[in-house]
Amino acid sequence: MPDTFIKIATVTVGGAGANSIEFTSIPSTYTDLCVKVSTRQTGSNIDNNTTISFNGSTSGFSTKAIYGTGSSAGSFTAGVSTESHIGYSPGANATSNTFANIEVYIPNYTGSTNKSISADGVAESNTTSVDSMLAAGLWSNTSAITSIKITDYQGSYNFVQYSTATLYGISKS
């Protein structure tokens, strides 16, 4: 269990929206990182894939995930290697003013091995059909993680106002 769970930084999207949220110059003084995301996107779907990437890289990412929609369940392996999936965010056709709850855990982010992540989230649409996801991601890169980018998978959408992302550092004794 972590001995500390320290908030490093937090951001709330303003009225203009944002295509991505990026944490840079992440200190190397922690053991693990955790990102908690509450987002809604401009896409027309009820929910839209939300993704993470590190250090400005657009290669070496993979994801295997299971999901539930309220009426069915399934799994997928991501078809692209530019980012890892972390969950779904409500879109324009979701219940108004609902946001996602997504948590991403990144162990050993300064280590010299490939970086694994785990993520869980739900789109919180307040309807019978709403997507949840459990995802296992891998960044096949041995560099220490110094920046984290949260964005939309489809590439065309923005995060709406009041979406938030908070980065925590965890230290283990």
Add this chain to the structure above:
Amino acid sequence: MADTKIIVNCETGEVQELELTVEEVAQREADAAAYAAQKAQEDADKQAKADAKAAIATRLGLSADDLATLLG
């Protein structure tokens, strides 16, 4: 209005809202195209699987309800 990105510097606490660069816009468009291609392939695979099931059911003289009961 140009699309923006939010950058939070964890050392200084500075928050910047910047317009996307040309390269980022290009990457974004490439991501969208890749997603569209992946989605089209997934949809085609699902349809092919459904068609194959329906063909087997027809050969066996099973209705859609019979098939659902068997596979349920």
